Each structure stands twice: as C-alpha cells, then as structure tokens.
Amino acid sequence: MPLLETRDITVRFGGNTAVDGVGLTMDEGQITGLIGPNGAGKTTMFNTITGLQKPASGQVLLDGADITGLSPAKRARRGMARTFQRLELFLSLSVRDNVRVAGDVLRKGSRKQLDEATDAVLERTGLTDIAGRDVSDVPIGRARVVEVARALMTSPRVLLLDEPASGQTERETEAFAEMLTGLAAEGLAICLVEHDLPLVMRLCSAIHVLDYGELIASGTPREIRESPKVIAAYIGTEEAAS
Numbered sequence: 001m002p003l004l005e006t007r008d009i010t011v012r013f014g015g016n017t018a019v020d021g022v023g024l025t026m027d028e029g030q031i032t033g034l035i036g037p038n039g040a041g042k043t044t045m046f047n048t049i050t051g052l053q054k055p056a057s058g059q060v061l062l063d064g065a066d067i068t069g070l071s072p073a074k075r076a077r078r079g080m081a082r083t084f085q086r087l088e089l090f091l092s093l094s095v096r097d098n099v100r101v102a103g104d105v106l107r108k109g110s111r112k113q114l115d116e117a118t119d120a121v122l123e124r125t126g127l128t129d130i131a132g133r134d135v136s137d138v139p140i141g142r143a144r145v146v147e148v149a150r151a152l153m154t155s156p157r158v159l160l161l162d163e164p165a166s167g168q169t170e171r172e173t174e175a176f177a178e179m180l181t182g183l184a185a186e187g188l189a190i191c192l193v194e195h196d197l198p199l200v201m202r203l204c205s206a207i208h209v210l211d212y213g214e215l216i217a218s219g220t221p222r223e224i225r226e227s228p229k230v231i232a233a234y235i236g237t238e239e240a241a242s
C-alpha cells in the first residue's frame with residue numbers, strides 16, 4: 001500500500017479546472033517526482049494534499065485512511081510536512097529559531113528535549129554553522145534548506161517539497177540532493193516538485209507528470225523521459241525532457 005495516495009482529485013477555481021481527476025501515489029523510503037510545465041497544477045496538488053485547498057471531488061489517503069476532510073494542522077500531526085515555492089520563513093528570527101518553532105508547535109517534551117532536537121536537525125541538514133544568523137541574511141539556497149529543516153522538526157513521514165532547488169548554486173544542489181537521498185533511505189516519503197529536471201530524473205524512483213491539470217504520465221525516470229506525451233508537453237518550453 002502506498003503511504004500517500006490521491007484518488008481522482010479535481011480542483012476548480014471558478015470556471016478553470018486546475019486539477020482534473022488526478023490519482024497519484026507516494027511510497028515510504030522513496031523520492032517521488034511531480035513535474036509539469038508552468039501552471040500544470042503541481043502546487044494546487046500540494047495544497048490539496050496538505051489541506052490548504054479543498055478539492056471539488058476526490059480523496060486524499062494517508063496510510064489507507066481518508067484524510068480529505070482533515071485540517072492542515074491535523075494532517076501535520078499525522079506526519080505530513082511541506083515547504084513552499086515562495087519561502088515562508090520568519091524573517092526576523094534566526095535560523096535556529098525558525099527551525100525550533102516548528103517543534104514548539106508539534107512536539108511534546110521539555111525545553112531541553114526541544115533544544116536537543118533542534119540541534120540534531122540543524123546538524124542533519126548542515127545548518128549548524130549559520131544557526132545564529134538572521135534568516136533574512138542567509139542566501140536563498142540555504143534558506144530553502146532552513147524550510148526543510150523546519151519541516152523535519154515535526155518528524156514527518158511524508159515531506160512535500162515545492163521547488164526546493166530554485167535559487168541554489170550547483171554546489172548547494174549537490175549537497176541538497178545528498179541530504180534528500182539520505183532522508184529517503186531513513187524511510188521518509190519525499191515528493192519533489194522541481195523544474196530542475198535532471199535533478200528529478202536523478203533522485204526520483206517514480207515520477208508523475210501533470211499538464212493542464214491532467215496526469216499525462218506516471219512511471220520510472222526512463223519511462224517518463226521516453227513518453228511521447230511528456231515530450232510533447234515540454235516542447236515549446238525552455239525545459240528539455242532530458
């Protein structure tokens with residue numbers, strides 16, 4: 001059974017169908033890609049999975065349980081965490097406090113335990129050296145890692161990342177890729193929305209492709225690369241399906 005599954009999700013904004021009957025799955029210990037040209041419906045799917053967007057129809061299942069009616073907070077307590085395409089950090093707080101605050105909200109335990117958990121996450125994500133800096137002074141590539149660290153503070157089972165590599169240098173992306181591979185190896189189900197297609201092809205075991213709100217392909221990176229529908233969807237965009 002997949003850890004996370006959507007069944008026949010449709011989302012409409014007025015007369016515009018942003019997501020049209022999409023069913024996709026994410027497995028434990030795997031990095032799953034969700035790709036598609038601009039406006040394809042990727043962020044809308046993330047919003048629907050995490051409870052920020054109510055679908056017109058369809059279901060979201062976590063571990064086989066229907067969570068479609070649950071609030072974002074309840075989903076978070078069940079192990080769902082995400083990052084945002086437009087960074088949603090607390091700019092007046094330090095890196096450490098941005099990470100710590102997520103644990104404050106969701107973790108039980110003493111102050112000392114929370115401090116220790118924060119240190120462990122900062123270490124795990126390679127942020128210890130900049131922990132005391134204001135997040136507003138941190139380059140965007142590393143600020144994206146701060147968002148991931150904050151998500152990890154909730155001890156998620158499913159982690160949804162919305163364009164995490166955007167704004168990163170090549171070196172930062174390398175370190176980031178290594179971190180994601182390590183997190184998946186520890187059992188996390190990671191879903192990656194990302195325009196850096198070579199990165200997606202390299203990291204993901206399965207990829208779902210949206211185009212104009214419809215799921216046009218699901219498969220391994222090789223199947224996706226060779227899919228005529230996917231190639232057609234990307235023709236005319238700057239991104240090459242290679």
Ligand SMILES: Nc1ncnc2c1ncn2[C@@H]1O[C@H](COP(=O)(O)OP(=O)(O)OP(=O)(O)O)[C@@H](O)[C@H]1O
Pocket residue numbers: 013016017018036037038039040041042043044045085
């Ligand atoms: N709140 C909203 N109100 C109205 N239309 C919306 C809203 N959010 C998204 N849309 C529309 O829904 C469609 C899907 O948008 P979405 O942001 O999910 O695409 P995306 O694949 O994440 O795009 P991008 O790669 O550019 O981030 C687009 O046509 C978009 O204009």
